Amino acid sequence: MCPQCPTFSPAEEPAVLAHVREALKIADDNIEEAITSFESCEEAYRLCGALYHGRTLPPARQPGNWPEETRVRLKEAFETSSLEEYKAFFAPLAAILHRLTDLRTDIKLAGCTGTTAERLYRLREIVPTVQQLCNDFEEERKKFDILQHDCETVSQIGSVSIADDGFIDQYRTANDWAWSLPETQRAVTVGGRSLDAVTFDLLFADPEKVLHNLVEEDVDVGEDMDVEEGIDW
Secondary structure (H helix, E strand, C coil): CCCCCCCCCHHHHHHHHHHHHHHHHHHHHHHHHHHHHHHHHHHHHHHHHHHHHHHCCHHHHCCCCCCHHHHHHHHHHHCCCCHHHHHHHHHHHHHHHHHHHHHHHHHHHHHHCCCHHHHHHHHHHHHHHHHHHHHHHHHHHHHHHHHHHHHHHHCCCCCCCCCCCCHHHHHHHHHHHHHHCHHHHHHHHCCCCCHHHHHHHHHCCCHHHHHHHCCCCCCCCCCCCCCCCCCCC
């Protein structure tokens, strides 16, 4: 047995092993919830971007027309033109998720290899790390809640018409943003669609449907994982 491993009586071992398995399952479930939450953030980003580009013209995006923090947030999020910018926007959240998914291998090994004491020792190393990363993930994810609120405000402005002054400039900006999305680049380079067709689909989607599809509920990725609960070591 490793010198750092906790000790317990043979009579306690079944309860200890059951606790280890349950705690590791909770950790794995939290990671799965983070993956689902990340996918929801990607979807919300696209829907918010469609509202931003489909409901506002460049003159309305100038300083003084909206609260400055809102204007800057929306500009930084949706006035992009490359896949690299898209990846950079999601990079902080993606980096945390990458670390969480890497831990899934450790969770599987901790649940099925070694003595019960060794499994408990690894549990006490893994679970706090997962919990902290889930907390970090949730903090980073909050910026998407703020973006959603900003876009719901933008949605009150009214839809854009091709007859509006400034539509051409607005369309160019929307075209650039559409090109920054990875699925657009696949649709154009692999699927043979034109960039204009993709952009028009994004711009003129039913606004009510776009709003309806916005993520309405947060995903809690911070379920309590108390490694000591229920057992007196």
